[in-house]
Amino acid sequence: MRILLFLATNLAILVVASITLSLLGVGSVHDGQGGMNLQSLLIFCAVFGFVGSFISLFLSKWMAKRSTGARVIEQPQTRQEQWLVETVAQLAREAGIGMPEVAIFPSRAANAFATGWNRNASLVAVSDGMLQRFSPNEVKAVMAHEIGHVANGDMVTLSLIQGVVNTFVMFFARIFGNFVDRAVFKNESGRPGIGYFIATIFAELVLGILASIIVMWFSRQREYRADAAGAQLAGAGSMIAALERLRAEQGIPVEMPGELTAFGINANLKNGLAGLLMSHPPLEQRIAALRAGNYR
Template identity: 70%
Template structure:
């Protein structure tokens, strides 16, 4: 509940700040002077500000949100030999990938999972679950860490946020064009924005938002294959395949990764063809088969 409230509060704050900014610089009136036609240039600017505001703000606070929502404890001074090994392994993999050493953490969860996040590849966070550390072999843990380092080195967090911003922009843009068409052409309203504009815009945003999510999730699945390839290169193909097979063996165990972090985890699964369109990760069977073909 706290994570949901924080998410809603964050987005509300972004919308308020963006709205005030737009009003101050004069971009709040995207309707033309006669109230009938859209000023498409001004509308696009309006939508871009709102569309990118949320995704970029979320990106900049992603490490803080990840630590808070998962209960990740950052390893500053290793207290055990396992924590020392974890730090040394991430440092070695980071050097191989040519990035700065990220923060390393462990989050308290029974399910085997891991994630990487951060606003750029030289200021990232890599975290693994306690369950993964306890049940996976050192080679498998190293492969999972290599997969997450691959996400960081590929700049996946930044790219996904930018794509989400672009998608948000055009969903808002075309939804308002549709709303204006319905209001002016179908309902013959010539006195500014009527109720039909607002209703049609909301419905259009919902429909276009669903279609846009399919595009974003397709990219998210594609980047998982790239991260798997990076994991195989930084660790070894055998270890990466073994780690994915171990994840598949535990797939019946419920995954409780917070919604905001699911796209950045290593383990996620869907149950149907329709659900597959909205999956952030490809099926583990396909990822394993891809690595085997590469090998």
């Protein structure tokens, strides 16, 4: 299912981007004399960079339900489901957003996520493992954290940032590829040669890692803001208790599709340089920030 979703998303990106470029009248980015039309190149890169980011955003709810197996609570069947829906409704009112869809997804790991392009038509979901092991106050705090993501517009903000970095990764990688093709491979044909494609792919890999570091830094800052929202909506004590419980369960692998990891409350953490590519700060730092009163 995830492979099909990936293929369908990329096909949609190609179709929408091609139509957009055609409407903008953007032709070849190469001028036929070995140079590049930088204006056309920038438009080309921006279209592909932002189209991919925003198609993923607009499809995020649909993809999240199918990739995690989340079951939306249409009509609560148990007292626990009734409580969960009522709790989310209360938190949404206090945060000033529309009532989100509420879902439960199958996972032994304790986790939850929020997604959706519109703060008044979002989705918040919690794992059945969290519902089984966390106290009601802890679950409420986690839901408040996710509502904080929605109220802060984090999904849209991260998509904008991703679109910007995608654009400049593609832009500078192609300029580098064209330079290497002409200066190193001595291609004077006026058309891109093998050196262009090799150098462009290499540059995209390197620049992509650097861009991911930037995006993940913003993602970690979002987590602090969502924790602060959770503390304000559900109480600092409950938010700290929920994070403490998550820390106690760090041995349980977090089972979340890659595209949703940044929107969950919990993530597998790494140390060293790999920590620069993590979407979440260490739980110890998040707890310390709340205890220092950084939620006020």
